[in-house]
Amino acid sequence: MQQFDVVIIGGGPIGIACGLEAKKQGLSYIIIEKGPIVNSLFNYPVNMQFFSSSEKLEIDEIPFISKEAKPKRNEALEYYRRIVTSNQLNIHLFEKVIDTKKDGDIFKVLTDKDEYTAKNVVVATGFYDLPNRINVPGEDLPKVSHYYNDPHFYASQKLVVVGASNSAIDAALECWRKGAEVTLVIRGPEVGPRVKYWVRPDIINRIEEGSIKAYYNSTVKEIRPHEIVLDTPEGEITMANDFVLALTGYMPNFSFLEKLGIALSKDPKRLPNYDPETMETNIKGLFLAGVICGGMETHKWFIENSRIHAPIIMNTLKQRLGLKE
Structure with missing residues (x-):
């Protein structure tokens, strides 16, 4: 069984940003994605054009060059794929997380292919999986x-x-x-x-x-x-x-969050419990990143305003684990 400083669940743009930041901070990590690289973006319509301009979709200050000011789906797929491959990120694709449990200070992450242990877990699974x-x-x-x-x-x-x-x-x-x-x-x-x-x-x-x-x-x-x-x-x-x-919208996988023990608000917004200073949930060592932080308010978080979650989380972990520069 492999053990890491952090397991990142979700290989979308924010999950990739978390992997980049973990690598930069010297943390051992793995990204687990149930589909291809940026699975949610891959399932967008073939002609989809983003609302945001390309520089707002950039992660880790890596330039995103597009033909038009607002890039299209195929350009975003190319951008994030090149980031993963050129940085040799440790990402396991087409591997679905089945369960995550905490035993003392260690998390056990079970997938349909393997099992991992980690001191910390980041959930960056977005909201595009379950239609309303x-x-x-x-x-x-x-x-x-x-x-x-x-x-x-x-x-x-x-x-x-x-x-x-x-x-x-x-x-x-x-x-x-x-x-x-x-x-x-x-x-x-x-x-x-x-x-x-x-x-x-x-x-x-x-x-x-x-x-x-x-x-x-x-x-x-x-x-x-x-x-x-x-x-x-x-x-x-x-x-x-x-x-x-x-096409009436989508929602996060709330049952998965509840299975992890993350507290959700009782109102229709179903906001998950987390500290915005660290992105840590009510479960110590379990963090949220990206759109999933908004519960049913899926219009509140985007790539451009949630990419900051990656450095917030990994800086917190670096300090806790006592890693040096």
């Missing part, structure tokens, strides 16, 4: 997806997109431009206010001209193999439908 379900009959039909990838798939199809934030609006516009007949179902009275500022006018214009149909203050009531039923201010509407993209 709409909980209606037919949601588990094969025609329904909570993730969007490539607009070509929906060409010439009757597509309903549920949601009003960036992922839903991007999907609606891209699929419409590839020839899909797109209908937006929006729970509130308008397109989400946090939609990218250069995209929001585009979707509003498409709706106003009738290219994309939008139902505001509406919800999905039922999904059938060839139809969808909507609950709208005008009453119940049934329409022909081929595919549904339920």
Whole structure:
């Protein structure tokens, strides 16, 4: 069994930043990622463009050069992959953490491939794994997806997109431009206010001209193999439908956090308990980094404002372990 100063769970940008900082501080470490490098970014839509500019996505002051001011998914994948490989980070890919328990002062981390012990653990697992379900009959039909990838798939199809934030609006516009007949179902009275500022006018214009149909203050009531039923201010509407993209957001794996013993707030925000000065949770030696710190408030933390978690955590560990420069 291998023992480390710190095991980092999650190989996204912040997990990679933690690995870089651990290496810099002379800590023995391992990053464990259940998928490929930056698994969450890999599962983003193929044409996705970040809201942030490239310098705000940089970690460890390593320059991120992109063709446009706001980089796209493929550029981010290249950037983070090169960081991992050129720095020879100790990262285990396609290895899923099954359980983590503390025995005295040592953590035991069990994966589907191996077992590790560590003096400390950092959880940097993000929030893209579990979609917010709409909980209606037919949601588990094969025609329904909570993730969007490539607009070509929906060409010439009757597509309903549920949601009003960036992922839903991007999907609606891209699929419409590839020839899909797109209908937006929006729970509130308008397109989400946090939609990218250069995209929001585009979707509003498409709706106003009738290219994309939008139902505001509406919800999905039922999904059938060839139809969808909507609950709208005008009453119940049934329409022909081929595919549904339920892009209503995602959430952290709260059951995993609770299994680790991390306390969560009782309100709907489900904020995890941690000290912002050290990022340590209510479990000594167990730290949080990245978006997962925000609980259900997934819009509060991004790469650009959570990359500071890596030096905060690793400096804390260096001091505790008494390592010298």
